[in-house]
Amino acid sequence: MDIETIKQRLARPASKFVAGGFRPTHADDESWLGRVFLFRPDEDIPLNAAGEQMLPYAQFYLPALPFSSPMLAGVRVLTVFISAAFPDEFEPMGGNWLIREYSTDEPLVRKELAVPGSFLKPFPLKVEAVAEDYPLWDGGGVPCDLEREVLALERAGHIESYYDMVTHCYEHKIGGYPSFCQSGVYPGDDFEFVFQISSDGKIGLNVVDSGSLMFWKHRVTGEWAIYYDFY
8 A cells, every 4th residue: 555545544634723823803703712702691601510610721613614523513612611620531521521512503692701710821713724634653543454554664665654654733623633642542432533622831721741632522422522641
């Protein structure tokens, strides 16, 4: 199998987000980290299992993105809340983290609801299209048959390593592949990787030690799963 065929098998599109660097519009179609201002009329900042307010991590306006995951079909706005102390990996949603999805025809209202003591700095997001994102080599999502083909190319001297062929987006993104720091760990069958929020000094987020918060969604039930690792 040649290099281009392998790349075609692996490539996935993504929308990459870069925090700040421009003057925000504060319009409803702007995505943010560290700020959530779109809610249903009856909603507030969610509380965790201890009765404390979760922190507003992200608000994504999906129709404005160059790419949105097929798992978010019909979703106009997605918001993310997480407790000040991270939940356990693969902890069920609700007790210490929460994703809210709003459909295209769902009425939303603006609410400026700050959480006292939040360490996250709000920044609007610049969106960039990533035409081809590729999995990391060590447990990142390369199927076994393609691993064998890559190793055959290395033995034949056509490439020195897998990363001569591909690139990986480590930033905040929707789509593409998860940015594992250690060998990849997945929540189980029928879960599809959807998005990640990475450590970012600009917004004051350090996922333990330069890691990423990664989110999957179940293809059948719609259940969400969270995982993170670090260096």
